[in-house]
Amino acid sequence: MMEVLSHLGAAVGDMLGWIGEYERGILGSIAVLMVLLGTYTTLENKTPESPRYLSSGVRSTNSPLMSNKLASLLTYPSAFIIPCFCMYVSRNATHINMILATLMVIHYLQRTFIFGLLLNGTSKIPVHVFRMSATFCALNGYMIGRYQTEYAVYDADWLTDPRFVIGVALFFIGMAINIHSDHILRNLRKPGETGYKIPRGGLFEYVSGANYFGEIVEWTGFALACWTLHTAAFAFFTAGYIGVIKAFAHHRWYLAKFEDYPKSRKAVIPFLI
Known part of the structure; x- marks a missing residue:
């Protein structure tokens, strides 16, 4: 099995090396597309088609529904499997490249095997959203x-650079906020209870989208630690989509649904917005 993987990795490495002349442009184009997509979705400010809004008729198509839990378990693995494979076939990666790529792997392992497996199995999302x-x-x-393992170049002292140190610290602080906030949301209802409740505790005392705030901090830190256009583009998209679209939609929904919802809470950034 290991021999097969070794030959496969070598073949893919040769193929990627052959298209290397164009690959930088491809990766850059994806990054630019991500910035444009983040800008468009932010300006459009359309209510997301997440489970809580489906009962209100917020659906852009007649797409069939599927389990939100299954969708998460099928969606996130590619975001850690592909970087792992890129690390495996890379010919240029240093230990610094590997450390930075591993941060992304850690996040999506958590999203798959902790967040995904613990999701409510009854909620639904449209198949086209999946x-x-x-x-x-x-x-x-x-x-x-691919960019972090093959093309990003760092000085030997990058691990002590303030951008790396602060970025990694923000990454893990954001991840901790995200995981803790998800834990609060999962435990709002007691066994057998249905319906929605007001989140209490943690950063939910300050914002409606504490889980989203954590993820924004996380990917902002990641972009700072990596210091590349590609990670910055992803952080920008994340801030626009989950910060502006999801968090603000949730904030408006909470205010409309609960008369006693704390008016002092902001949508996504404590004390600001």
């Missing part, structure tokens, strides 16, 4: 995984 999310994760995994 398809778009899965495509995005695969493209993003390729863009960042």
